[in-house]
Amino acid sequence: MPNALLSIQIIPKTPNGEDVIPYVDRAIEVIQASGVKYQVNPLETTMEGDLEELLAIVKQMNEAVTEFGSKGIISQIKISYNPQGVSMDKLTEKYRP
Secondary structure (H helix, E strand, C coil): CCCEEEEEEEEEECCCCCCCHHHHHHHHHHHHHHCCEEEECCCCEEEEECHHHHHHHHHHHHHHHHHCCCCEEEEEEEEEECCCCCCHHHHHHHHCC
8 A cells, every 4th residue: 555645746846938838748657657646626736655766756756857857846845645545545435526
């Protein structure tokens, strides 16, 4: 069972002040390629998995966005960690119709 949820908001500094969406899309592509369970929300993306794996994905995301052309990135992260297990579904099931 996954032991962590990690929500991340990537705020890239673009070279010429252009739209950040293509940079954010690149970061989400890294998550998609990782194979972890994730959910994209309007202001952040939440991943579910092993904490070490999720932190490695964050590193890959930052590297990918700088390789894409960003001059720098702020990554705002929230982590829920429970060695006995944690899941997005369990935390949100009471809010689903």
